[in-house]
Amino acid sequence: MAIHPNNPVIMQSDKTILLEVNNPLYEEARDELSRFAELVKSPEYIHTYRLTPLSLYSHTVRAATFIPCTCHTHCYIP
Numbered sequence: 001m002a003i004h005p006n007n008p009v010i011m012q013s014d015k016t017i018l019l020e021v022n023n024p025l026y027e028e029a030r031d032e033l034s035r036f037a038e039l040v041k042s043p044e045y046i047h048t049y050r051l052t053p054l055s056l057y058s059h060t061v062r063a064a065t066f067i068p069c070t071c072h073t074h075c076y077i078p
Contacts, residue, residue, distance in 0.1 A: 009033070016040070017049040 008023035017037055019029055022045060030047070036056055037049035 015051040017051070019047040019049060021045050021047060 006023075006025070008020040008025045008029045010018040010020075012018065017033060019033060020026065023029075033049050036058075037051050038055045040048045040050045042048075
């Protein structure tokens with residue numbers, strides 16, 4: 001897997017996603033993440049999101065397919 005140091009997102013094995021606030025791509029990544037992940041905490045520099053069955057189900061119901069999730073986030077996840 002390629003590492004892209006300019007990406008604002010770090011995906012962890014426990015299904016949490018860290019989002020760096022001080023990144024030029026922050027707002028775009030936040031908007032995409034909010035579609036299918038729930039915000040757990042938002043301290044000053046790093047926001048934590050979590051993938052849950054409910055958040056994925058909610059996205060699937062709204063979008064009628066899961067495919068856009070992977071299309072939108074592949075460029076952000078290192």
